[in-house]
Amino acid sequence: MRNALTIELLGVSIDPLSYYVLFAALLSLAVRVVMALLKVPERKSGKTRFVSFIDNLKGFGSNRQVDDYLYEELDDYLYPFYLGFIEFLSYPVLMAADLWSFIGVWLAFKTAGQWEHWKKSRHMFNRFLIGNALVIILSLLIMVSFVQGSEYIPPATGVR
Secondary structure (H helix, E strand, C coil): CCCCCCEEEEEEEEECCCHHHHHHHHHHHHHHHHHHHHHHHHHCCCCHHHHHHHHHHHHCCCCCCCCCCCCCHHCCCCHHHHHHHHHHHHHHHHHHCCHHHHHHHHHHHHHCCCHHHHCCCHHHHHHHHHHHHHHHHHHHHHHHHHHHECCCCCCCCCCC
């Protein structure tokens, strides 16, 4: 018998949907914490590590509006958290539906969009790579357990 909070999408079902969404939010928060910690060594002089971590974690309050060589200090208004949440919701479904190419195309768009800034800051590019790797690995290891493929699609964690 199916749970009332089940959804079918792209030939796969998510059961239970409520836990799936909750875990996506928690994993997005965990990745946000890791990314804020990784940015701490690049803090401005005069800031303590803790203050820098909190500023990075909350995503706003730096009062910087100019997009210059200090691009990394701009407020992000938690957009990476929201984007990660959407990725945690969509990646496991795409993985279970064997649509990995959509993930690759999405990553290519994300990479191309920031290429000019990454020429100025290799640290930011490395954080980008780490963040995306975390989202993909956690999507595969944790989130895919909520997704069941149809009889036409082999399970993402099974032998191909």
